[in-house]
Amino acid sequence: MSLSVQERITAIARAEPERTALVGFDADLAEQSVTWRELAESVADGVAALRAALDPGVESCVVVEAANTVAAATAIAAALAAEVAVFPLNPATPQAERDVLFGLLGRRFGHVHVVGGPSPVATAPVPHGEPVAYLLATGASTGVPKISAKPGPLRYDPARTPSLVIRQTGWRTGQRQLIVGPLYHAVPFTVFVDALLDMNTVVLQPFFAPQWTVELLRRHRVEWVQLTPTHMREILKLARPDRESFESLRALLHTAARCDDDTKRGWIDLLGPERVFELYGATEGIGVTLARGDEWLARPGTVGRGVLTQLRVLDDSGRPVPPGASGTVFMRTPQRVGRSDYVNDQVVRATPDGFATVGDRGRVDPDGYLYLEPRAHGTINVGGEKVDPDEVEAALLAHPAVVDAVAVAVPHPALGSVVGVHVVLRPEANVRKADLAAHCGRRLAGYKIPKHFTFVDRLPRSAAGKVQRWRLAAGHEGGAPTR
Amino acid sequence: MNPTADDVLDTGYRHPRTPVELWLARQWQEVIGFAVGVGENFFELGGNSLDAARVVNAVFEEFGVQLPLNVMAEHPTIEGLATRLRDRNALLADPLVLLQRGDGTRPPLFLVHPANGQVGAYCQVAQALGEEFTVFGLQATGLHADADPLRAVPALARAYLDAVRSVRPTGPYFLGGCSTGAAIAHDMAARLDDVRLLAVIDDDLVDGVDEPGFTGPVPDPAEVVDRWRARGLVPPDETPAFVTRAWRVWQANQDALRDWRPQPYRGPLDVVRSDGRSPIAGWPESSVGAVREHAGVAALRELIG
Secondary structure (H helix, E strand, C coil): CCEEHHHHHHHHHHHCCCCEEEEEECCCCCEEEEEHHHHHHHHHHHHHHHHHHCCCCCCEEEEEECCCCHHHHHHHHHHHHHCCEEEEECCCCCHHHHHHHHHHHHHHCCEEEECCCCCCEECCCCCCCCCEEEEEEECCCCCCCEEEEEECCCEECCCCCCCHHHHCCCCCCCCEEEECCCCCCHHHHHHHHHHHHCCCEEEECCCCCHHHHHHHHHHCCCCEEEECHHHHHHHHHHHCCCHHHHCCCCEEEECCCCCCHHHHHHHHHHHCHHHEEEEECCCCCCCCEEEEHHHHHHCCCEEEEECCCEEEEECCCCCECCCCCCEEEEEECCCCCCCCEECCCCCCEECCCCCEECCCEEEECCCCCEEECCCHHHCEEECCEEECHHHHHHHHHCCCCEEEEEEEEEEECCCEEEEEEEEEECCCCCCCHHHHHHHHHCCCCHHHCCCEEEECCCCCECCCCCECHHHHCCCCCCCCCCC | CCCCHHHCCCCCCCCCCCHHHHHHHHHHHHHHCCCCCCCCCCCCCCCCHHHHHHHHHHHHHHHCCCCCCCHHHHCCCHHHHHHCCHHHHHHHCCCEEEEECCCCCCCCEEEECCCCCCCHHHHHHHHHHCCCCCEEEECCCCCCCCCCCCCCHHHHHHHHHHHHHHHCCCCCEEEEEECHHHHHHHHHHHCCCCEEEEEEECHHHCCCCCCCCCCCCCCCHHHHHHHHHHCCCCCCCCCHHHHHHHHHHHHHHHHHHHCCCCCCCCCCEEEECCCCCCCCCCCCHHHCCCEEEECCHHHHHHHCC
């Protein structure tokens, strides 16, 4: 059995018309609730509107300003149902960046139609390519926008929706899910699409606030949630949650960035190891690994084993490394399911037999568990000594006053660079830089102790939780603090 | 997630107490990158051998003393290194002490000593303002050399104005202080044009600003210096002679405050107060124009520059 998105939504609405599909919040944060019957009607209206607005002779894409609202979620659903490629856009994207993104889209699509915006502007005719279900911006941590395209159209197949990987994270058909990350990011977007096809009740949190997230999980008896390590850390440190708030939760899935050990253990303590899942896999869809909390406890630091994914670690000349040795991590999935190709001619590096990499380095243990190394471009070189920023950040995060931290290289006349850190302190904290340095000094070798501390209200993280290190480069606002 | 014993939020900052410690603390701050207490270990805070060499070099340039390059390994704290330079305190007897060299984007703040004549406690005010602020202290004469302390607010104000003008000949001026220092700053402000800030800071907001202090005459300076050393109020090698001088300074400041006849100052008074009694509660009404109250020292950031 295989259904189109529109058929699936219609079928759910017919079977369970009064079941809640979406819970969102308006501008005044008043709660709004939409049933599956109402959602199906809105989607049908949206599909009709798109058909009227778009020229069927031109391959089009639809841009949705994807705040976490009922309106944006409905617009995404309508575009998927209309089988028009949909691109969820960060509503805060400045015009210059929009121009770049729309330019990229215009290379592939004849019309770029912004929902609620002016009529589409036709670009030069483009030959029809393979159909596209949706488009996602990636490269948030490098600052160079890339767009990956998911081949379409989407189909609902009870055996394959959601993917086997997600099925293994405690997902159940018809569950209540909270979406915290923004819909314009890959993981929140894809789990929303799965939720739509799998009859979830989706609670959309418009912006992250740790206490509120805990409150929504409790009040809506949420069963499944995806969070980033930053969300997890802030909830632990700022919301001080109790176990009762998470009674209904079957699974927490975290993705996007390395989770420091204290945060991971804190959540395993709260939920138990069987309810904490970590997923490693790039937006590019070349493969994924999954680690459940008990696997992580047995092998701290692992990001898990490949799921429908073969792992291969290769050296710089492309030869397999000996078992347990480090190299570049390549992955291969048997199907091209979930595999996306870049719109702007940037292709992931691949071997002739179909193993591909996004450039991460790591090693695989004899049981097939993958351990990642810090990305080379983040390493800080202090007078020839290599400093792993993750290690510095983990040391800082172990301080009770520190909510978030990122370490970067700061130029130094004699040493080339030294460690600088940007630190978010707990609001009521009264802590000196020397206290933090001494705290690091008890955990790290001297050359790893930060020399520059900048206190900030928040770090420039992409909404997916990755630190945008390029925003912290020396010379940038706050990047190279005074003495 | 449970904080361990060494994870207490404050590792016990102790401010510098002597002119040499004040000078070293500033060098360390400039070399290491952030403010450091007198008991903290240079290397455990990330100072490296290059940084240590810079400190040794700065000591040579300031005092003409060539310390061995490995002196910091032996004396990794400000308190320890200062013992090697103890006889240089008298050289740093000038009333004006640079507590924090800002980045030059803000006009300097001048803070006048409280009753004990010392300015080390003001280092915390400088830190609360932020490293971009330049902060000078005005310390009493006669603490580290056998000079007679000044005994009247107008005389103190005139002497400190000369010192202020030596680094900042024209306004705008930003002044402040705790207790006796606030009274002297008020007198200075009344004699200056273009005063943009006159800050009266509650003693309760600055740790240890009234220590060491006296409750009465000292029968036995040797016993007192032992007590002060035990409490860390003076360096471990301080002598009874310091207690005798400190008592004279204290007495002089008490006399000055008692005899103070405030001149009219019509600019606004910025009072930084805690929950307790207002620090200007005892001031004559005629001396005070508009009063603006602030809840913490950091509030002064907005008022400077």
